[in-house]
Amino acid sequence: MARTAGSHSDITGPRIREAALRLFAKHGYAAVSMRRIASEVGVQAGALYNYIPDKQALLFSLLKGHMDELLEAWDETAPGGDPLARLEAFVRFHIRFTLRRPESIFISYMELRNLEPENFIQIEALRGRYEAVLEQILRDGQAAGNLSVPDTRIAAFALIGMLTGVNTWYREGGRLSEDEVAALYWDMARKAVGAG
Amino acid sequence: MARTAGSHSDITGPRIREAALRLFAKHGYAAVSMRRIASEVGVQAGALYNYIPDKQALLFSLLKGHMDELLEAWDETAPGGDPLARLEAFVRFHIRFTLRRPESIFISYMELRNLEPENFIQIEALRGRYEAVLEQILRDGQAAGNLSVPDTRIAAFALIGMLTGVNTWYREGGRLSEDEVAALYWDMARKAVGAG
DNA sequence: TGTTTATCTGAACGTGCGTTCAGATCAAGC
DNA sequence: GCTTGATCTGAACGCACGTTCAGATAAACA
Numbered sequence: 366m367a368r369t370a371g372s373h374s375d376i377t378g379p380r381i382r383e384a385a386l387r388l389f390a391k392h393g394y395a396a397v398s399m400r401r402i403a404s405e406v407g408v409q410a411g412a413l414y415n416y417i418p419d420k421q422a423l424l425f426s427l428l429k430g431h432m433d434e435l436l437e438a439w440d441e442t443a444p445g446g447d448p449l450a451r452l453e454a455f456v457r458f459h460i461r462f463t464l465r466r467p468e469s470i471f472i473s474y475m476e477l478r479n480l481e482p483e484n485f486i487q488i489e490a491l492r493g494r495y496e497a498v499l500e501q502i503l504r505d506g507q508a509a510g511n512l513s514v515p516d517t518r519i520a521a522f523a524l525i526g527m528l529t530g531v532n533t534w535y536r537e538g539g540r541l542s543e544d545e546v547a548a549l550y551w552d553m554a555r556k557a558v559g560a561g
Numbered sequence: 562m563a564r565t566a567g568s569h570s571d572i573t574g575p576r577i578r579e580a581a582l583r584l585f586a587k588h589g590y591a592a593v594s595m596r597r598i599a600s601e602v603g604v605q606a607g608a609l610y611n612y613i614p615d616k617q618a619l620l621f622s623l624l625k626g627h628m629d630e631l632l633e634a635w636d637e638t639a640p641g642g643d644p645l646a647r648l649e650a651f652v653r654f655h656i657r658f659t660l661r662r663p664e665s666i667f668i669s670y671m672e673l674r675n676l677e678p679e680n681f682i683q684i685e686a687l688r689g690r691y692e693a694v695l696e697q698i699l700r701d702g703q704a705a706g707n708l709s710v711p712d713t714r715i716a717a718f719a720l721i722g723m724l725t726g727v728n729t730w731y732r733e734g735g736r737l738s739e740d741e742v743a744a745l746y747w748d749m750a751r752k753a754v755g756a757g
Numbered sequence: 758t759g760t761t762t763a764t765c766t767g768a769a770c771g772t773g774c775g776t777t778c779a780g781a782t783c784a785a786g787c
Numbered sequence: 788g789c790t791t792g793a794t795c796t797g798a799a800c801g802c803a804c805g806t807t808c809a810g811a812t813a814a815a816c817a
Contacts, residue, residue: 374764393674395591399805411807412765420805475671478589519730519737519745526726527719527753534718541715549715557723557753570794595775607777608795616775 378416380406382430385423390468394424394479424476425484431469432491435462439498448506449560455499456554459528460547467532474529496521503558513559524554574612576602578626581619586664590620590675620672621680627665628687631658635694644702645756651695652750655724656743663728670725692717699754709755720750 374380384405388397399420403410417423444454463470473488480488500521506512514520528550535546570576580601584593595616599606613619640650659666669684676684696717702708710716724746731742 377764391674393589393591395589396675398803400803408764409766410805411767414806415764478587479592515748516737516745519742520749522726522730523723523746523749526729527723530718530722530726533722534715541712546715549712550719552711553716553719553753556755557749559752573794594773596773604794605796606775607797610776611794 377406377408377412381413381416381423382427386427386468386472389424389427389476390471394472394476421481421484424472425480425488427469428473428476428480428484428488429491431466431473432488432495434466434469436491436495438462439495443498447511448502448509449511449555451502452506452512452558452560453551453555455502456524456528456551457547459525460531460550461543463529463532464535464543464546467535470529470532496525499524506558506560511560520558524557527554527557573602573604573608577609577612577619578623582623582664582668585620585623585672586667590668590672617677617680620668621676621684623665624669624672624676624680624684625687627662627669628684628691630665632687632691634658635691639694643707644698644705645707645751647698648702648708648754648756649747649751651698652720652724652747653743655721656727656746657739659725659728660731660739660742663731666725666728692721695720702754702756707756716754720753723750723753 381402384402385397388402388405399413400410402423403413406413413423417426439455439458442454442458444451473492477485477488500517503512503514503517503520507514507517531546531550535541541549577598580598581593584598584601594606595609596606599609602609609619613622635651635654638650638654640647669688673681673684696713699708699710699713699716703710703713727742727746731737737745
């Protein structure tokens, strides 16, 4: 793993991010040292600073990258039409994203408190945009009479909480496939918003 | 705040736990130093060690205390009879507990990864017992035909995730009262398990 | 082939960490 | 009022932290 001095790397940058993501998810931002990340990459700690200004920027970059990717992926997926179909698309999209990027999802909920204020504000705004997507679907469905939600805002939080919870128990190669999980959650989500 | 040497304290013990709980919830276990906790209590760091063997034991004690209290409180509440009524009781109980002890709930989800293995196993076992309570209710309801849940295990996870998510957005003195929140969540939970 | 330049090493910096402990302090019991 | 013993201070321990930087290295380009 050890890298010789002067050797290059178009890959060191990405590897730093991957190692940091994995370690932050496993042990938490504050519990992971720069030396540990560096050693995972096969490099001395000082070399990290060719790629990032400091540790905080590394965390922020991971969270920002994740939220951007999440919103972008939704924009590509987002169907029009029937609110109920859009809700199903959202549920399946969120489950899939959560199962495929468990570490990103994990740290973007867990490490918010380790962001410095100005960074926190940015990530929080992106999260708000994502939640607003779901809330809009619920409002449209409510207006169209497709579903019955007493409080669309709280319902959006409740659904996202329910869906995201999947990564507290899901393990790859377990008893249920991704599609089965998605089907189960869609079944509950659909009923929960009164689209029985 | 400063305490004079030699002064006593039947209250220092509890105050240490309160300060640690608050600080761990706000900044995370790894990010909070013993000196910080001590200063919050108005004492030097060394004095903490009259009450706890080490930092890890402090975290464990908080989590263990919380889980014991949770299970005990449920045992006192737990109604018999109709599975649907028991489910409602569980939902309302969980919401109330989550709203009243947000910091305990928070750290007992967030700081699991900072527990040493043997401590983790214990807390995880208690959590399992709590989840089993809900799953049993769902199974009974399913058997009695009161509700329709394709997979009781996943449904239990989904419901707990949904309910616990309340403390990501709820703030005291906000737009909704505790009872209103409980009513909204009960409405969604009930429908989600097909007891429309 | 020789030079340049991005990359990395290895050592160092000041700081703060968890924990220990001898000694100071003071409430309580005689 | 004296003694006892629990409680706390304040200094110290070795260690790890994030970050910096001069110098070594080797790939890329002339």
